[in-house]
Amino acid sequence: MKKIALSGAMFGDDILTHIQVAGETGYHGVELRGMGPLLDGIAEESLLTQIRDDLNRWNVFPICLSTWLGCYALRENHQEREKELERAVNFFGLAQKLQCPHVRVNPSRLPPFEADESHWKTDSEWLARTADRAREFGVSIYMEMHHGTLCDTKENALKLLEMIGRDNVGLVFDPYNLYQVPTDYGIRAIEALAKAIVNVHVKDLVALLGDSYPYAFEFEAFVPHAGRFIPVQPQKSPREERYFADRLINQGGLDWYHVVAALRSVGYDGYLTVESTSGKDPEMLQGRELAAHCLREVQRLMETVGR
Numbered sequence: 001m002k003k004i005a006l007s008g009a010m011f012g013d014d015i016l017t018h019i020q021v022a023g024e025t026g027y028h029g030v031e032l033r034g035m036g037p038l039l040d041g042i043a044e045e046s047l048l049t050q051i052r053d054d055l056n057r058w059n060v061f062p063i064c065l066s067t068w069l070g071c072y073a074l075r076e077n078h079q080e081r082e083k084e085l086e087r088a089v090n091f092f093g094l095a096q097k098l099q100c101p102h103v104r105v106n107p108s109r110l111p112p113f114e115a116d117e118s119h120w121k122t123d124s125e126w127l128a129r130t131a132d133r134a135r136e137f138g139v140s141i142y143m144e145m146h147h148g149t150l151c152d153t154k155e156n157a158l159k160l161l162e163m164i165g166r167d168n169v170g171l172v173f174d175p176y177n178l179y180q181v182p183t184d185y186g187i188r189a190i191e192a193l194a195k196a197i198v199n200v201h202v203k204d205l206v207a208l209l210g211d212s213y214p215y216a217f218e219f220e221a222f223v224p225h226a227g228r229f230i231p232v233q234p235q236k237s238p239r240e241e242r243y244f245a246d247r248l249i250n251q252g253g254l255d256w257y258h259v260v261a262a263l264r265s266v267g268y269d270g271y272l273t274v275e276s277t278s279g280k281d282p283e284m285l286q287g288r289e290l291a292a293h294c295l296r297e298v299q300r301l302m303e304t305v306g307r
Contacts, residue, residue, distance in 0.1 A: 004298050005029035005063050006291055007201070007275040013037070016054055023058020025292050030060050031199075031273050032100065034067035034091060041067070041090030048097055055098075062100040063271050064142070064199060067091055068229035070106035072126035073119040073150075075231060081126055088130050092137040102198060104172065105130055105141045107150040107160060109226060110233035115150060123150055124163035131166040142198050144172035147181045148222060148235070154189040161196055170198035175254050176205055176275075180219060180244060186255070187262040194266040200259075202298055203276040204252030208243040215281040216243040246281055249274075249297040260305045272298055 006027045011018040013036025022030045032051075037043055055062055069088045075081050091103050108115070108123050127141075134141050143151050143160070151157045157171055171193060175185035183189075190197070208216050219242045223234050250256055260272075274294040278284040285293055 002302070003028045003269075003271045004295060005031055005061075005199075005271040005273040006295075007031040007273050008033035008035070008066065009275050009277050010287065010291060015051060019051070019054045019058055019060060021288050021291050022060050023054075025288070025295055027060060027274075027291075027295060029063040029271055029273075030055075031064045031066050031275075032062050032098070034065050034069075034094075034103075038065070038094065040087060041092075041094045043094065048094075052098060062098050063273070064102040064104060065091055065095050065098075065100050066104045068106065068226070069103070070127070070130070070143075071108045071230045071232075073108040073115075073122040074110060074233055081122075085126065085130060085133065089133055092134050092139045095139045096137040100139075102140050102142055102170075103134065104144060106230060107143050108233075109146075109149045109223075109230065111148055111235045112150050112152060112156050114233075114236055120150065120160070120163060124160060124165075127160075127169065128164045128166055131164065131169045135168055140168040140170060140198070142170040142172055144177070144201070145174050146177045146222070148220065148232075152181050153178070153183040154192045157193060157196070169196075171196045172199045172201055173197045174201040174275075175256075175259055176201060176203045179205065179207075179254055180242075186258055187265070190259070190262040190266055190268075194268065197263075197268060198270055200263065200268070200270065200272050201275040202249060202256070202272050202294070203274070204247045204249045204254050204256070205244045206247050206253040208245055211241075211243045213243075213245050215279065215283070216245050218243055246277070246279065246284055248284065249276060249294055250301070256301055257305060260301050264305060272302075274298060 178185035
């Protein structure tokens with residue numbers, strides 16, 4: 001486990017700067033965002049040529065196209081799901097052109113304890129169809145483990161994977177998201193999910209006692225963000241408000257030493273993908289400086305655990 005990638009989340013829609021910073025800083029790969037000029041999986045050939053040229057120039061591998069595809073169970077009807085599947089096919093063609101092996105497809109964003117069996121059935125059937133179409137392009141799909149989705153715990157992730165029943169469907173293991181559920185993100189979860197994990201997101205945060213910190217965000221802060229691109233169903237039942245703040249890697253509440261040691265113990269040999277972002281929080285760094293700092297921290301993690 002030596003490979004470290006940089007997510008495009010740090011650079012928004014500026015794909016070429018993302019690739020350049022990753023290469024100059026020393027990352028091995030990039031998680032390309034299916035946003036901005038790539039939002040619908042269709043791009044000008046001149047842009048694709050420039051992306052390919054820059055990937056080669058900076059010697060970084062495109063490990064994934066991170067998209068807002070999916071959420072089939074929350075779409076209104078069969079026709080809307082068919083349209084979304086065809087949009088996914090655009091991304092699979094794009095991934096093939098960029099020699100990118102994985103495309104992120106989202107499980108439905110509604111709390112699992114408020115989902116009924118029809119949600120699970122619809123999601124799994126359409127995710128299976130999506131995986132079958134991906135295979136036509138030599139591409140795999142993976143789902144990010146995220147609070148507020150049908151893939152928010154090891155139990156729910158395993159249930160959904162079993163219902164989908166395709167060998168080209170995997171998981172993005174994201175302790176930052178699992179910490180917020182809250183649910184296990186340690187050795188027991190990693191051992192249970194080991195065969196399905198194809199990428200690991202690395203970032204950090206800390207739970208707060210309230211919202212007095214000016215840059216605090218609430219548990220469902222992802223709802224308006226994700227809701228710009230995909231259907232999201234917030235929790236309907238009463239819930240306690242919980243707050244968090246982003247922190248630099250190894251300065252928050254996550255035990256990254258435990259996570260990296262656990263990944264090593266199960267033989268994980270994929271990428272650790274830095275997904276830190278800065279926003280306006282003065283406790284965070286910005287852009288290139290943030291990318292360089294995160295790389296050093298992840299390298300230090302791996303070196304320490306490997307001793």
